[in-house]
Structures are given as C-alpha cells and as structure tokens.
Amino acid sequence: MPTRVLIVDDHARFRASARRLLELEGYEVVGEAGDGASGIEMAAALRPDVVLLDVNLPDTTGFDVSDRLRGTGVRVVLTSDRDASEVAPFAEGAGACGFVPKGALSGANLARALA
Amino acid sequence: MTIDDRPASEALHRAVLDSALDCIVTINAEGCIVEWNPAAERTFGWRKEEVVGRRMSDVIVPPHLLDQHRTGFARYLDGGEPRILDRRVEVEAVRRDGRVFPVELTITRIDVAGPVMLTGHIRDITDRKLAEEELRRSRARLVEAGDAARRRLERDLHDGAQQRLIALGLDLQVARSTLSRDPAAAADLLETAIADLGAATDELRELARGIHPAILTERGLGPALGALARRSPIPVKVELIAEERPPAAVEATAYFVVSEALANAARYSQADSVEVAVLRSDEVLVVAVTDDGVGGAAPGQGSGLAGLIDRVAALDGTLVVTSPSGGGTRVEAVIPCG
Numbered sequence: 001m002p003t004r005v006l007i008v009d010d011h012a013r014f015r016a017s018a019r020r021l022l023e024l025e026g027y028e029v030v031g032e033a034g035d036g037a038s039g040i041e042m043a044a045a046l047r048p049d050v051v052l053l054d055v056n057l058p059d060t061t062g063f064d065v066s067d068r069l070r071g072t073g074v075r076v077v078l079t080s081d082r083d084a085s086e087v088a089p090f091a092e093g094a095g096a097c098g099f100v101p102k103g104a105l106s107g108a109n110l111a112r113a114l115a
Numbered sequence: 116m117t118i119d120d121r122p123a124s125e126a127l128h129r130a131v132l133d134s135a136l137d138c139i140v141t142i143n144a145e146g147c148i149v150e151w152n153p154a155a156e157r158t159f160g161w162r163k164e165e166v167v168g169r170r171m172s173d174v175i176v177p178p179h180l181l182d183q184h185r186t187g188f189a190r191y192l193d194g195g196e197p198r199i200l201d202r203r204v205e206v207e208a209v210r211r212d213g214r215v216f217p218v219e220l221t222i223t224r225i226d227v228a229g230p231v232m233l234t235g236h237i238r239d240i241t242d243r244k245l246a247e248e249e250l251r252r253s254r255a256r257l258v259e260a261g262d263a264a265r266r267r268l269e270r271d272l273h274d275g276a277q278q279r280l281i282a283l284g285l286d287l288q289v290a291r292s293t294l295s296r297d298p299a300a301a302a303d304l305l306e307t308a309i310a311d312l313g314a315a316t317d318e319l320r321e322l323a324r325g326i327h328p329a330i331l332t333e334r335g336l337g338p339a340l341g342a343l344a345r346r347s348p349i350p351v352k353v354e355l356i357a358e359e360r361p362p363a364a365v366e367a368t369a370y371f372v373v374s375e376a377l378a379n380a381a382r383y384s385q386a387d388s389v390e391v392a393v394l395r396s397d398e399v400l401v402v403a404v405t406d407d408g409v410g411g412a413a414p415g416q417g418s419g420l421a422g423l424i425d426r427v428a429a430l431d432g433t434l435v436v437t438s439p440s441g442g443g444t445r446v447e448a449v450i451p452c453g
Contacts (some may be wrong), residue, residue, distance in 0.1 A: 011278045013311075017285035024289050056273065081277050102281045106288065 002028040003114075008039035008047055008065065009054040009079070016050065018105055025107025036060035043074050050114060052105075053096070055080040055087055063094040070095040077113045079105065137266045138237035142171045144230040146188055158239050160211030175237075177209040190233065200224065200233075208237065217244045252423050260422040271322055278313040331370050335360050339370055340391055347377050349406070350388045357395035361452045368426055368450060369393065369402045372434065375419040376404035376446040384408025384444055400452055401431075405445045412438040420446070 005027050007015050012034070019029045030046045033039035036057045043051055051069065053076050055062035066076040076096040080087045081103065088099040098113025131141055131227045131396035132152045138159070148171050151163040159175055166174050178183045191197050200222050208218045218237050225232040290304040318355035323329070331339035337355045344351035360366060373391055380389050386408030414436050427434040432450035 011274070011282075013282045014278055014285075017282040017289075021285045021290050024292055081273065081281055103284055105285060 003050060003111075004030045004046075004048045005110075006008060006029045006031045006033065006042055006048040006051045006074075008033045008042075008051055008057070008062070010034050010056070010058050011054075014054075014102065021105065022052075022107060022110070023034070025066055027107060027110070034058075036062070036065040039065055040068055043069055043072065050075045050077055050110070051077050052100075052110070054102075055078070055082065063090060066091075066094040066096045075114060077110060126372055138239075140237060141173070141225065141232060142233040144192060146170050146172060148174065148320070149232070150234070153186075155237070158210070158237070159208070169428075171235075175208045177207050177215045180207060203318060205217065205240065212388065215347075216241045253428055256422070256425045257429060260425065268322065268326070269442045271318075275318040276315040276322070279318070281312045283311045285314070327367065328370065331366065332363075334392075336366050336393060337370060340373055343370075343374055343377055344391065347382050347389065349377075349384075349386055351391060352388065353391045353393075355393040357393060357400070359395070361395060361450075364430060365400050365450050365452055368430060368432075369400055369448065372402050372423050372427065372446065372448045373404055375423055376444075379412065379420065380404070380406045380408060380444065383412065384410075386443065395452065398452060400450045401447070402450070403445060403447045405443065407443045409440070410438045410442045410444055411440040412436060412444045 005022055007018055007022075007029060009015050009018070009032075015032045015034075016110060019032065022029055031042045033042045036059050039051065039053065039057075048092075051065075051074055053062045055067055056076055057065065062078050062080070066078065069076055076084050076094075078087060078091045078094070078096045078099045079102050080099075081101070084101055091097075091099040100109045100113050132150070135152055135154055138155035139150060139152040140148060140155050143149050147168055148166050151161070151166050156162055161174060172181055172184050172188075187198060191200075199220070203219055203221050206220050207215050208220075209215050217240050219240050220238075221236040223234055223235055223236075239350060283325045286304045286308050286384070290301040290308070290422050293304070294301040328339055328342070330342055336357065337353075340353045344353050373393075377389060377391075380386050381425065386406035389404060389406040392401075392403045392405075412420075414424060420434070420436060424434045427448050427450055430450050432448055434446070434448040436444065438444040
C-alpha cells in the first residue's frame with residue numbers, strides 16, 4: 001500500500017510539482033489544499049497517512065495547523081522555503097514528526113522525516 | 116548689567132527692550148512685574164499697563180507650575196542655590212486666553228543696588244516644538260516605510276521567484292527520473308522548467324530594479340527615466356535639463372518620485388499622456404510629473420506617494436501633489452542639491 005499524502009500549500013505551482021515528484025516516487029497524493037482551514041477539513045475527510053504542510057499559509061501557520069491535527073492519527077511533515085534553522089527546531093513542538101525543506105523534497109527525504 | 120542713568124543711555128536701553136524679538140520681563144523681590152516689553156505684549160496678549168505691578172505668577176505661569184515657581188522663587192530670596200538662573204531652560208507659559216505654550220526661558224539677576232530684580236528672557240518656541248515633533252514623526256515614518264518595503268520584498272521573493280525555482284528543482288528531479296523511459300514527458304517538463312526559469316529571472320530583475328535600478332547608477336537620471344518611460348503603458352514624454360548629475364541621494368529620490376507617479380498614473384489616472392520634466396539649477400532639482408487624466412488623487416497614509424513625501428523631506432525638499440477632480444494630476448518635487 002503506498003503512503004497516502006495530502007499536500008497543503010498556497011502555491012499551486014509547488015503543489016503540482018510536489019505531486020508529480022511524490023507520485024513518481026511511489027506515494028499516492030490523495031488531495032491538495034491551498035490554505036490551513038481547507039487542509040484541516042480535507043485531512044478529516046480523506047484520512048491521509050501524512051500531511052505535507054507548508055509553514056507559510058495565507059490564513060494561519062503550518063505550526064498551528066499541525067497543532068490542530070494532533071490526536072487525529074494523521075502524521076504531519078512540515079515544509080518551507082525558509083531556512084531549516086528557522087523551522088525545524090519548532091516542528092516537534094507543533095506535533096509534526098519532521099521537516100523537509102521544499103528544495104530538498106523527495107520521496108526518500110519524506111520517508112526519512114516519517115521514520 | 117549696569118543700568119546707566121544718563122538720558123541718552125536710558126533711551127538706548129529702552130529702544131533695545133522695545134525692539135527685542137524675545138519677551139523681556141523684569142520682576143522685583145515681591146515677584147511683581149516692573150518691565151514688560153512689546154514682544155511680551157505680542158506673545159502673551161497683555162498690554163504693559165495691564166500687568167505692571169501684578170505678580171508675574173498670576174500673569175504668565177500656568178497653574179500646574181505655580182507651586183514650583185513659588186517654591187523656587189522663595190528659596191532663592193532666602194539665599195538658596197538658584198536652579199534656573201543664568202541658563203536656558205524649556206518650560207511652559209500661559210497666554211492671556213489661557214492657552215499654555217512652550218517657551219525657552221533665561222533668567223538673570225540685574226546688577227542694581229537695593230532689592231533683588233530678576234529679568235526673564237522668554238522666547239515662544241511653539242513652532243520649533245511643532246517642527247521637532249513633525250521631524251520625529253517623519254523619521255518614524257521613514258523607518259516604517261523602510262521596514263514595509265523590506266517586508267514587501269521578502270513576500271515578493273517568497274511568492275514569486277523562490278516558488279518558481281523550488282518547483283523547477285522538483286520538476287528537474289522528475290525529468291531526470293523519467294528521461295530514459297518517457298523522453299517525451301521529460302522534454303515537456305524541461306520546456307516548463309525553461310519557461311519558469313525565464314519568468315523567475317524576469318521577476319528577480321524587476322525586484323532588483325525596484326531596490327535600485329542599475330541604469331541609474333551607471334548612466335544617470337536621463338537614461339533611467341527614459342527606461343521608465345519606455346516601460347510605461349501610457350505614452351510618456353521626458354524632458355531633462357541638467358548640466359551635471361545631482362548627488363546620488365537626490366538622483367535616486369527623483370527617480371522614485373517619477374517611478375511612483377508613473378505607476379499611479381498607469382493604475383488610476385486614465386490619462387492619455389504623461390509629461391516628465393526635470394530641471395537642475397545650482398541649488399535645486401525640480402521634478403514634475405503631469406498627466407492629463409481624471410485627477411482626484413490624494414497621497415493617503417501608507418501610500419507610495421506619502422512615503423516619498425517623507426523621503427523628499429529627509430533631503431530638505433518638498434513634494435506637492437495637485438490633482439483637482441477632472442483636471443489631471445501633477446506631482447512636483449523640489450529637492451535641494453546641497
């Protein structure tokens with residue numbers, strides 16, 4: 001069974017490229033959301049294994065969305081184009097299991113964050 | 116000071132008092148006014164004959180300073196150390212109509228035989244205080260404008276070129292993986308990547324120009340304004356009369372005044388044409404941008420033009436927007452060239 005992924009990011013161009021890459025590398029992208037509120041709704045409806053969640057969202061922050069997904073059984077991996085030093089130290093505190101910089105997104109790095 | 120009692124000297128001293136721009140108020144040991152020059156009449160609104168003989172504290176000291184004044188005066192008369200004698204202090208005074216205003220005050224003791232006589236030299240510094248306050252606000256606005264510009268730049272980079280380049284990197288990964296088994300798909304991805312790279316380059320060039328255009332540094336105001344005019348969607352005529360280049364700060368400010376005015380004209384004016392005129396004299400650079408559009412523009416708080424007013428003011432210049440409804444818009448900056 002492929003790992004089922006929901007991508008939450010407000011940049012459609014990134015979502016499309018991330019979807020293409022992850023699907024090529026054996027993941028199943030079950031949905032895309034462009035903001036935090038719809039990301040939370042879609043996570044509840046689609047029950048993905050993992051949410052690839054951008055830190056910068058138009059309506060809230062990825063940290064906040066991650067925090068609200070605690071206890072739902074959905075695992076969160078944060079992503080951002082910001083430097084890892086600004087994001088990674090706060091991922092665990094927000095309930096996320098890891099951080100992958102956008103520029104370093106790959107199936108292998110996502111698996112490493114989930115390990 | 117020695118008071119000479121010769122008639123000619125008396126007349127001279129009288130003339131000095133009468134012509135002084137600062138208020139000169141003399142009080143005796145009882146704190147009563149004995150001298151009140153014309154400047155004091157103008158400043159406080161009391162005529163000399165109305166106040167001579169009255170306690171100064173009842174005339175020009177505002178209520179909230181009365182205790183302080185009485186205590187200090189009594190202490191001085193008792194031989195205490197004077198605290199405000201022979202130096203300039205800023206305090207508040209009160210006019211006849213009750214309005215309290217800031218003054219610069221110097222109190223000196225007159226060297227005459229007999230009881231103590233003190234003279235106060237009082238200057239109304241209301242305008243200076245207002246100017247200082249406006250300067251402080253203007254500086255704060257400049258700092259805020261700088262911060263806002265940096266935030267905008269970060270957001271533009273984040274939402275624009277940075278996202279394109281990240282997506283492009285992911286696409287290239289996919290293209291590399293699919294190259295051997297699906298060359299056509301890989302080629303499509305590469306086409307998209309090339310287009311994205313061009314778009315990202317264009318965005319970065321625009322942002323760099325917004326920070327400081329290279330053509331301005333290299334070639335000066337004329338060519339830089341020419342480039343602005345060529346990019347404008349409205350036909351722009353540029354006339355520049357300047358024998359030599361103004362200082363860099365003046366040149367950059369002039370450029371951004373024109374850039375902002377042209378951007379506003381393109382967005383709001385519905386103009387058919389715009390004229391940019393730049394004239395340099397020895398002392399000033401005059402920049403005028405005039406369009407034939409609908410007018411009605413107002414440089415509101417936080418707008419680009421409001422920020423430029425502060426920027427021009429920081430160079431001791433002025434920026435005026437004239438924009439009657441239906442009568443076009445004229446933005447004119449006059450900037451000293453130091």
